[in-house]
Amino acid sequence: MLWKGGNAVGKRLPPYSVLMSVYDRETPENLNASLDSMLLQTYPPDEVVLVCDGKLTCELNIIAKSFESEFRPIFRIVRIDDHVGAAAALNEGIKVCTCPYIVRMDSDDISYPERCRRQMELFAAKPHLDMIGTFAEVYDIDRHETVGVKQLPTKHNDIKKYARRRNPFCRQTLAFRRDKAVEAGGYAELEECEDYEFAARMLANGAKARNIPEVLVRYRISEADYKKRKSFRSTRNFIRVRKMIRRSGFSSFADVVIPSAMQLMLCILPWRFTRRFYTRMRRGGEEYTENSILPQ
Secondary structure (H helix, E strand, O other): OOEEEOOOOOOEEEOOEEEEEEEOOOOOHHHHHHHHHHOOOOOOEEEEEEEEEOOOOOHHHHHHHHHHHOOOOOOEEEOOOOOOOOHHHHHHHHHHHOOEEEEOOOOOEOOOHHHHHHHHHHHOOOOOOOOOEEEEEEEEEEOOOOEEEOOOOOOOOHHHHHHOOOOOOOOOEEEEEEHHHHHHOOOOOOOOOOHHHHHHHHHOOOOEEEEEEEEEEEEEEEEOOOHHHHHHHHHHHHHHHHHHHHHOOOOHHHHHHHHHHHHHHHHHHOHHHHHHHHHHHHHHHOOOOOOOOOOO
């Protein structure tokens, strides 16, 4: 397919793989909607790799097999016997992906039809880029309403600076060059924050990045997510990952202390405050500022 826009007139859009992992706590409705959104892109994928992280429920297996049957030429299922976590599952998927670009997707979120076209157009126009994200709509499933738009820095230098304290990408929106991810070692097998650590390590290894300033993904959030973010376990993992990034030389001591202090505060305060805090930020548009330290 040829693209006739921007600076890539006449250039063929690159092929890409969709990479998604799923485990038994996902709902069949979410998985079905998420896969549908990827397979109905205006610029469709050349390959969809679904990693089953441990044994799935009967309902999830039916969904996976139905897509495999309908899209047999491009749909691949990778099965892992035991639940190993998102990072290890994604690494298995990266091994199987054959296209030069990989588009990440969560099993409970929705990509809008133009998402992959817009990302592949930018890769075609700017072949030096290694990572491309987008803005995202935040949908509260308990309240059945959109609570904001997650906006992040769009230019490489701003993304790299922002990444010293926070994830500069909405993980559900990320597309990246496969060989660059393999070169960086893939995802670190962490309990949480593996997406942030992966992005920081890619940037530290010289990856060039952009965020498209368009809402091209809708991701779901719930009361359980707010509570999880303020748990002691999540707080410990949050601080641990920032220490890892600091030891790599990518960030400074202040880049660990300031967001960690904010996370500790959110851990101590009642969860309703945490929810209001995130919701207020998103309703106003979570725009990049130099002093923005909201934990992710």
